[in-house]
Amino acid sequence: MLDDTLRDAGEEVWLRVEQPIVGIHGSPLAECLGLLAAERRVCLERLVDDLIKQLILVHIVQMERTKEVVREADLVLADASNGFDMAEGLNIFRPDRHFMEAYGDFAQERGISSVLEGLARPWEDEQERWGFLARFAKTEWLGYEPSRAMQSLQKIIGTRPYFILTCNIDGRFARAGLDEKQALETEGTIQELSCSAGCSEERIDAEPVFAGMAKAGGMKVPEELLSTCKRCGAPLVPALDERRVLHPDLAFKERTARFSELLREAKGKNVLVL
Numbered sequence: 189m190l191d192d193t194l195r196d197a198g199e200e201v202w203l204r205v206e207q208p209i210v211g212i213h214g215s216p217l218a219e220c221l222g223l224l225a226a227e228r229r230v231c232l233e234r235l236v237d238d239l240i241k242q243l244i245l246v247h248i249v250q251m252e253r254t255k256e257v258v259r260e261a262d263l264v265l266a267d268a269s270n271g272f273d274m275a276e277g278l279n280i281f282r283p284d285r286h287f288m289e290a291y292g293d294f295a296q297e298r299g300i301s302s303v304l305e306g307l308a309r310p311w312e313d314e315q316e317r318w319g320f321l322a323r324f325a326k327t328e329w330l331g332y333e334p335s336r337a338m339q340s341l342q343k344i345i346g347t348r349p350y351f352i353l354t355c356n357i358d359g360r361f362a363r364a365g366l367d368e369k370q371a372l373e374t375e376g377t378i379q380e381l382s383c384s385a386g387c388s389e390e391r392i393d394a395e396p397v398f399a400g401m402a403k404a405g406g407m408k409v410p411e412e413l414l415s416t417c418k419r420c421g422a423p424l425v426p427a428l429d430e431r432r433v434l435h436p437d438l439a440f441k442e443r444t445a446r447f448s449e450l451l452r453e454a455k456g457k458n459v460l461v462l
């Protein structure tokens with residue numbers, strides 16, 4: 189019964205939601221799921237956990253079926269937020285099975301209850317902070333395998349021009365083979381590091397740093413693996429900034445310019461927004 193309802197409601201719901209879910213609460217989709225949860229007499233969050241993957245995949249499958257819409261698109265814009273990560277099995281808000289498998293030691297020994305908390309916590313010990321960052325980088329970025337949702341997106345894009353707008357920081361679009369220059373990461377990315385003192389706007393490739401840390405393993409990164417800025421000696425930090433839009437650095441400005449250029453080129457043409 190519920191599956192039928194979702195199947196019937198799926199397309200309408202997603203067409204009404206103008207962008208993928210930013211957090212579960214307060215979105216039109218949450219309202220709709222709230223109704224279904226009440227009908228089923230279960231907790232909304234439980235229902236979301238069970239179904240969110242399916243719902244997003246339903247949406248993407250439907251897009252695939254809408255062949256002519258896809259075929260006629262001259263430009264594909266992918267607007268991907270936490271909902272896309274959830275479709276791939278990564279829920280940064282909850283201590284689900286994936287979280288316990290990958291971060292269980294941090295949960296048990298440091299009381300961390302979600303990926304988001306581990307990333308945002310004001311860690312007192314820098315080596316521990318990097319321990320969590322390295323675990324995140326290893327699990328969600330370096331060890332990432334493209335899911336069915338990502339493969340569907342790549343299939344829809346095909347050989348067309350595309351651009352990705354995302355608040356996800358896990359670098360998965362580039363990891364899956366899409367061009368990182370065609371992505372605007374509105375909250376930054378784990379793929380690069382920058383100087384904590386801000387002595388320049390240069391970003392540094394984070395892969396060798398995190399690969400070394402991942403190899404060392406454990407919850408605490410050995411001190412000698414912490415990197416410093418070659419210019420000023422200040423510690424390097426991941427190029428993350430949840431308000432990157434308000435503090436654009438050079439790379440962000442370049443991507444914004446690229447996005448504007450694509451939109452200009454697409455004027456009067458068909459733009460498919462996913």
Ligand SMILES: [Zn+2]
Binds near residue numbers: 385418421
């Ligand atoms: Zn510096």
